[in-house]
Amino acid sequence: MTKFVKGNEAVVMGALYAGCELYFGYPITPASEIAHGAAKWFPMLGRVFVQAECETASINMMFGAAGAGKLCMTATSGPGFSLMQEGLSYLAGAELPAIVVDVMRAGPGLGNVYPEQGDYTPAVKGGGHGNYQAFVLAPASAQEMCDYTVKAFQMAAKWRTPAIVLVDGLQGQMMESVSLPEKECPRPDFSAWAAQGEPKTRENLVKSIYLDAAQQEEFNIHLQEKYVRMKEDAEAETYLCEDADILLCGYGISSRIARTTAEELRKEGVKAGVFRPITLNPFPANELAKVAKGRKIMSIELDAGQFADDVRLNLAKAGLGGEAASVKMIHRMGGQVVSVDDAVKAAKEMFE
């Protein structure tokens, strides 16, 4: 079944096919269509939709629902995402699978509702307290907003971790063709650890507290080891990289601008390629190193350079310090989108 729908609607479809049983959410532009779709479709499938009183409530309702062993989700944008950071820390601390879709808007503060990618750091580096991370996916089209929402649930269940689907306002509002999954995913069994109100789960305890410092450290080490293992699920996409002299890096909407920019540059004789991380955490560092070596690198992003810094960090860690030091960036902020013209110009300047 192929449908022509908004990215925000594609998220809900993906969630339902993934087996998400509960949606908790508070309205916010430009993510609200996700709540609208969930309010309509979840009850039609006998699943639960709750409009929470605030984002703090949404994320903690997820804590309860995930703690009770069911797949659940919420969706929000910047201001709501900020409110959810404490809850994300608790979810990570109790190793609970739950999905947050952040349809990013411009900030800081109230900002505006136009597209930005300024939530990169809190999403990717663990914006709440303590040493935790979430699994972060960055789809770039309505199709991927469906597909990678499904994957977000799978990764959250596999790694017992909160997962974040990170997109921006433009992607949320954009209509594209979406080919829906063949069938619903089987439900995971969490009875080994969840509090399900059933005889077999009576001994289960969902908590993020270890009063003993040695135990808390042990738990932290366990988390960090898990995050290292998580790298096996890192995912990236490359485009026209084989003979490229310059590598354009971007995620989400920026990766699409990078794609058109690369095509335009090639029309003008500049061999450009695109590296696009699909998982932002774990960052596909090996894939980046493979295509980055010896090339000029320019990042395209809708933030102040948080993503470019991560590109540099990952290059440096891979032993490509020279490439890391020479990474250039073209960016816009405040709800403005980088134009292909400007990106082409900036890339060409790197050859002058």
Next chain:
Amino acid sequence: MKVIEQKGMYTEFPRCGKPHARTTHYCPGCGHGIVNKLIAECCAELGLQDRTIFVDPVGCGVFTYYYWDAAHISAAHGRASAAATGACRARPDAVTIAYQGDGDLGAIGFNNAFQAASRGEKFGCIFINNSLYGMTGGQMAPTTLEGEKTTTTPFGRDPSLTGHPLHVCEVFNELQAPVYIARVSVADTKRIMECKRAIRRVFELQASGAGYALLEILAPCPTNFGMGAIDAASFCMNEMEREFPLGVFRDVGKGVMGAEKTVHPDSKVLAVKEVPRYPTCEALFATPDGTEAPPVEDDPGVPEMRFKFAGYGGQGILSLGICVAEAARLEKRHTLWFPSYGPEQRGGSASCSVVVSGTKIGSPTVEHPDVLVCMNQPSYERFAKDVKNGGLIIVDSSVPVCVDPPEGVELKRVPAIKMAEDFGVPKAANTMMLAALRKFKATGLKDESLETALCASFKKKPQLIEKNRTLLREAEERISL
């Protein structure tokens, strides 16, 4: 130590870190210890241990999972009611019990608790009121009595600065949804017996899925009161009960104390519609809703076309864009549509962008449209300058073209608004523009695709389909090339 009787509690408490611990972490004379025992007893006596999910708070009650022999979820400070909402929605057959203190419920988590009560969530909330923050070090809580000394009201609570004690039961009793609201105490034996009956009632109501229940329990905190256990209990009975009278505020089917809500016979309650149900996602999304389309096919021979449609809200600009997008996807093209959104859509102007391509679409933004359709002057002034060399601008004849289009760009003026008025259908100006797009072969799409798309856009008003089809054809005849 010989344990006399222990129901619903673990016989030893290894979760506290000491393998064979048999004493709780509560201070001597603390109300929590008594309440913990009563809750465990009720849960066990009713045979509900397998079905119960306890949602534990932050504060002195945080370690109830050491003691109660049932499944636990340990929530964040103030969020037990939100977490209990999630748990009871996820497991409607479980007995979900949130345990919260007065800082937790009355301050940081008040709205979560209140809204859960207002929604009538199916869990029981057992709320310990000891008039201050216990574990954190005896600070003022919303329930602190006037004049009561705490570590943050060292001179006594001054109502002129910090307000008056919060009456949680009375506030919650304003709500319609709760089935049970009561306040009890554990300050002496008689009260403890009454408390147990109330706790039992909370469990019974949850076991039968009756709805939201709130039980406030006045409890002594000798450590932070700075008193012995006997004096602390007396403080509870004398001072606290004066402020917080005991009683059952409501009990479904048993009469109520306090305000009883009745629906006025003349009130017009909007009817809730029955939700149509589907067994699976496949069944739900296979049901036609007009958004289905044939799968996209790659065709590198088809050049990419970028469109911008702009005008005032109400001129049907967004629908015009959707029509073109719809036609493109009927032809299995890669297609993308997006609107101006946010406050913009509530003001005067509306615009949308459409990209149609034979191959995967990169940047979604339309910086340089191949075709610009303008229905008002601000749109022309804003977008005309960006149109691609070799591109086309179609502008309504009513728009004064004060600025020339860029070099190499063709400008066509179409009296769309006037034609629509002449046809007696002023709302159909967008259909006139679609006719113009078709007449000028401006979209690279087939005539029949555009017509089918137009008809599909009226799927919710089928009586208008033929009318618009006719309008499209007649308009096309009138528009001159």
